[in-house]
Amino acid sequence: MLSNKKYIFFDLDDTLFDFNLSSKFSLELVFKEHILPLDLKEYGFKKFFEVYKKINSDLWNKYRENKVSKEFLEVHRFSDTLNKLEIYEDDFFSSNLNSIYLDILSKQRNTVKNAGGIIEYLYRKYPLGIITNGFDSVQRKKLNSCMLTDYFKHIVTSEKAGALKPSRQIFDYAISLTGLNRSEIVFVGDEFDVDIKGANESGITGIWLNTGNKQTDSHLKYIEIKDLSDLRKFF
Ligand SMILES: [Mg+2]
Structure with missing residues (x-):
């Protein structure tokens, strides 16, 4: 898959x-x-x-x-x-x-568990990007503080794309930057209704980081992980 x-x-x-x-x-x-x-x-x-x-x-x-x-x-x-x-x-x-x-x-530099390790690992194998609902300057400063900026080829904020997740517009904008087909792209996010629904609507495979064991009755197709390090099983 x-x-x-x-x-x-x-x-x-x-x-x-x-x-x-x-x-x-x-x-x-x-x-x-x-x-x-x-x-x-x-x-x-x-x-x-x-x-x-x-x-x-x-x-x-x-x-x-x-x-x-x-x-x-x-x-x-x-x-x-x-x-x-x-x-x-x-x-x-x-x-x-x-x-x-x-x-x-x-200026905070608190990362989610295993974020640094998995980004370092995936960066060697794939181009990586960010799609975030947030203000451009703030989101970029956060990435800088966490020393993650250089790992990402494209940083797409809702402010820059002129649309917020889960709208298809921001995902389409991000896809257009890659020059790839949408079926070749994966999106990893923690909020089901914003990240996974949005990715699904845009024809991108969604991977739901569900650290809090939340429940959903959604029938959408998606992959669920409990920890970022689980991504190693797939990539
Ligand atoms: Mg989030």
């Missing part, structure tokens, strides 16, 4: 870059240095993080559906969180928090 493959694309966040760990760490620094001094109410980072996570995820869904802009998302994930916690600052403040957060986040 995979013997005809000539190119491997990867998702970035939580497939190679440990986004969950890094974003929590970065937000905690932002919280301690810039939010805690504003307010002495009885809540800590745990509460802030819980509220932020929900708001950020809702805004990303809206951004994916083209209902809000990147700029709106970046300000409102902080301003809405602060408002919910009854801290009232202007948008300029939230916009600054966002810049500080992204700056810290993009």
